[in-house]
Amino acid sequence: MKDKGFTTRLVHADRTLNQPQDGAVHYPTCNSVLFEYADVNELVDVFQGKKLGHVYSRSSSSSNSALQNILNELEGGVGAVTFSTGMSAISSAMISLLKQGDHIVVSQFLFGNTRSFMDTLINLGIEVSFVDTTDVKAVEAVLSDNTRMVFTETIANPVTQVADLTAIGQLCVTHNLLFMVDNTMTPAYLFDAKDVQASLLACSLTKYVAGHGNVLGGAIIDTGLYDWQQYPNIFSLYQKGDSSQWGLTQIRKKGLRDLGATLSPNSAQQISVGLETMALRIQRSCQNALRLATYLHSHPKVANVYYPGLADHPQHFIARELFKGKYGGIFSLDLKPGLDLNTFLNSLRTVITATHLGDTRTLALPVASTIFYENGPQERSKMGISDEMIRFSVGIEDIDDLVADFEQAFAKI
Numbered sequence: 001m002k003d004k005g006f007t008t009r010l011v012h013a014d015r016t017l018n019q020p021q022d023g024a025v026h027y028p029t030c031n032s033v034l035f036e037y038a039d040v041n042e043l044v045d046v047f048q049g050k051k052l053g054h055v056y057s058r059s060s061s062s063s064n065s066a067l068q069n070i071l072n073e074l075e076g077g078v079g080a081v082t083f084s085t086g087m088s089a090i091s092s093a094m095i096s097l098l099k100q101g102d103h104i105v106v107s108q109f110l111f112g113n114t115r116s117f118m119d120t121l122i123n124l125g126i127e128v129s130f131v132d133t134t135d136v137k138a139v140e141a142v143l144s145d146n147t148r149m150v151f152t153e154t155i156a157n158p159v160t161q162v163a164d165l166t167a168i169g170q171l172c173v174t175h176n177l178l179f180m181v182d183n184t185m186t187p188a189y190l191f192d193a194k195d196v197q198a199s200l201l202a203c204s205l206t207k208y209v210a211g212h213g214n215v216l217g218g219a220i221i222d223t224g225l226y227d228w229q230q231y232p233n234i235f236s237l238y239q240k241g242d243s244s245q246w247g248l249t250q251i252r253k254k255g256l257r258d259l260g261a262t263l264s265p266n267s268a269q270q271i272s273v274g275l276e277t278m279a280l281r282i283q284r285s286c287q288n289a290l291r292l293a294t295y296l297h298s299h300p301k302v303a304n305v306y307y308p309g310l311a312d313h314p315q316h317f318i319a320r321e322l323f324k325g326k327y328g329g330i331f332s333l334d335l336k337p338g339l340d341l342n343t344f345l346n347s348l349r350t351v352i353t354a355t356h357l358g359d360t361r362t363l364a365l366p367v368a369s370t371i372f373y374e375n376g377p378q379e380r381s382k383m384g385i386s387d388e389m390i391r392f393s394v395g396i397e398d399i400d401d402l403v404a405d406f407e408q409a410f411a412k413i
């Protein structure tokens, strides 16, 4: 299947990669928590990692393995671990791989809850530098002997800054650092993580991967580009066998198993089903987002539109290279000062006022008063977030209906 196109591989992944029995076309959901072995020697071998198998479904189950196989195949990696949410994937991976006295470099434009989690890492004695990852020099300037990792998102939310992923990837190779990328905004269909030398991918499956706003999930995928023999924090217990697996083994044991944020087998199967149409949905979302952003850019009631697909976006050309000629499904705008943001949002009919993104439906959210409320006015202004800002996650509706909805809502303000 490796020579086939993206969606062909996806819709046939269960048959070819996971090979369910009895002619089942979907890999079946298995809800058993415990697993029986007729020979106790086999049970012991599975416990000791000498043989593949499942012993307790907090650590692994066949439904999770089936989803992990597909996610890993799409990235061409060496393995994947799934979690109950995107946040648990990020936090479990970082807690497993970092220790007191380590330094990490992270984007100053992080997803709000990831930004909040950084304060927990700081409390645990990890040094965190927040830098502008659109500028590789800002990353390079803060590197030191105890730097272990650089972490950034691909397209930041809500202002849509695009990280200079190619240059940062090169910098990480030069300095032998882990390069962890949150690709939630641009999953495999839009972005080839190995092209930018990313070592670990963190993804919220809740968003574009599952796609329908009815299931939570997260994943860590190892691209295989990082040499874990160079990483100082791998427990000696896990420095055994194939070194390409050391990092993921530690994330599985210290992260998934010990912290316990396991994805339920039902959710894993639901995500696998949603995943099959990911390319179709993302294609349509990106196309709709570009049409809407272009229309709003010249609208008399709009002050600014933030979308990488617009020629005046500071990283427009970088985005075009990185994301295969597409620019994602998220944009934000500032209404002209004096216009009533709440009346505008309350007037939208097709567009839903809700948090969340990467859905089949178009969603709108006032940013300063909701997801970035905890950050306070000073930090918001540093992040480029105005009080008039609305974030849109563009869905797959028919474009004329979306434009008409904006028009009638603008007429009310």
Ligand SMILES: *Cc1c(COP(=O)(O)O)cnc(C)c1O
Pocket: 085, 086, 087, 088, 111, 114, 153, 157, 182, 184, 185, 204, 205, 206, 207, 216, 217, 218
């Ligand atoms: C939503 C999101 C997360 C967290 O994912 P959950 O599944 O909601 O926990 C992490 N990173 C980014 C960029 C996100 O958009």
